[in-house]
Amino acid sequence: MVVQAISTNLSYDFAADVRAGLTRTGQKELPSKYLYDDVGSALFEVISRLPEYGLTRADERLLRRHAHDIVDAVPGTVAVAELGSGSGKKTRWILEALSRRQRTFYYPVEISRTALAMCERELSDIDSVSILGFEREYLEGLLEVSACRRKGQRILVLFLGSTIGNFNREAGVQFLSSVRNILASGDSLLLGTDLEKPASQLVRAYDDELGVTAAFNLNLLVRANRELGADFDLRQFEHEAKVNYEARSVEMHLRSTTSQVVNIPAAEVSVEFSEGETIWTESSHKYSLDEISPTAATAGFRCVRQWVDDQWPFAENLLIAE
Numbered sequence: 001m002v003v004q005a006i007s008t009n010l011s012y013d014f015a016a017d018v019r020a021g022l023t024r025t026g027q028k029e030l031p032s033k034y035l036y037d038d039v040g041s042a043l044f045e046v047i048s049r050l051p052e053y054g055l056t057r058a059d060e061r062l063l064r065r066h067a068h069d070i071v072d073a074v075p076g077t078v079a080v081a082e083l084g085s086g087s088g089k090k091t092r093w094i095l096e097a098l099s100r101r102q103r104t105f106y107y108p109v110e111i112s113r114t115a116l117a118m119c120e121r122e123l124s125d126i127d128s129v130s131i132l133g134f135e136r137e138y139l140e141g142l143l144e145v146s147a148c149r150r151k152g153q154r155i156l157v158l159f160l161g162s163t164i165g166n167f168n169r170e171a172g173v174q175f176l177s178s179v180r181n182i183l184a185s186g187d188s189l190l191l192g193t194d195l196e197k198p199a200s201q202l203v204r205a206y207d208d209e210l211g212v213t214a215a216f217n218l219n220l221l222v223r224a225n226r227e228l229g230a231d232f233d234l235r236q237f238e239h240e241a242k243v244n245y246e247a248r249s250v251e252m253h254l255r256s257t258t259s260q261v262v263n264i265p266a267a268e269v270s271v272e273f274s275e276g277e278t279i280w281t282e283s284s285h286k287y288s289l290d291e292i293s294p295t296a297a298t299a300g301f302r303c304v305r306q307w308v309d310d311q312w313p314f315a316e317n318l319l320i321a322e
């Protein structure tokens with residue numbers, strides 16, 4: 001196998017996004033993509049093994065059990081692109097099933113260099129699979145993958161782990177439409193979606209007893225201290241996970257436990273926090289099985305198969321670009 005990575009050119013601006021998110025009127029916010037620096041990506045791996053967080057295990061069980069059905073449903077010569085691959089562990093099942101029928105090109109697209117490196121290491125031993133990683137944002141990376149398409153080749157996009165849940169429903173449809181517009185008719189998208197479940201179970205999954213998810217969330221402030229010279233005092237912030245019933249999501253926040261001012265030199269701001277005020281850092285929207293097909297249709301896909309885990313409500317949905 002061949003393993004390569006394309007790693008220049010990431011175009012995000014952490015300082016500008018921090019300034020915009022913390023100076024906006026109303027709810028302060030930081031984009032969840034900044035949770036995934038070196039430490040954040042490593043902590044996410046630990047979260048995926050916690051007993052409270054059944055999501056990754058459900059996703060993995062479905063891929064292990066149904067990889068052959070999934071690849072049989074995407075005939076022809078197929079290249080695989082994965083958006084936000086993380087460590088890529090679960091992807092092994094798809095690549096192994098596909099590599100029995102063809103030589104396979106696998107293109108993980110990741111914003112986190114650490115996650116991309118883990119993924120390349122994890123999957124580099126599979127025969128007949130060549131890996132070319134893109135250290136890019138999702139759509140930028142997918143555009144580059146599509147530019148590598150060979151004549152007659154189809155693309156199977158993997159968007160696993162319910163990462164789609166980080167978008168609100170409207171932005172999720174917009175994102176899927178953008179993915180569809182990069183693809184050709186007949187290409188496919190395997191979309192993992194975490195399904196609705198009781199609030200108590202959700203809060204436990206995003207606020208585990210050991211405090212790993214709390215560390216994952218608070219690491220965003222550590223990152224701002226390190227990269228932007230900020231002076232967040234971690235003892236003055238705490239992790240909070242709460243259910244938003246209207247949005248059907250779980251939200252992660254960082255709550256200021258006192259009134260305070262935080263200086264962020266590289267973002268050229270000083271930010272005031274009142275006691276109890278929060279920074280909203282991530283949302284995880286939950287889906288009902290029935291809404292996937294109409295959502296996919298609005299974005300230009302046809303949902304042809306769904307597989308649901310029998311232990312943790314989670315669905316793998318196979319969508320074909322119309």
Ligand SMILES: C[S@@+](CC[C@H](N)C(=O)[O-])C[C@H]1O[C@@H](n2cnc3c(N)ncnc32)[C@H](O)[C@@H]1O
Pocket residue numbers: 032033036041044048056059083084085086087088109110111112115136137138139160161162163
């Ligand atoms: C919730 S984790 C899921 C990882 C893996 N797919 C899984 O199912 O376990 C989301 C992954 O997407 C990456 N990511 C987040 N925002 C991104 C963006 N805008 N572009 C590319 N990758 C991104 C993160 O670095 C992280 O590895």
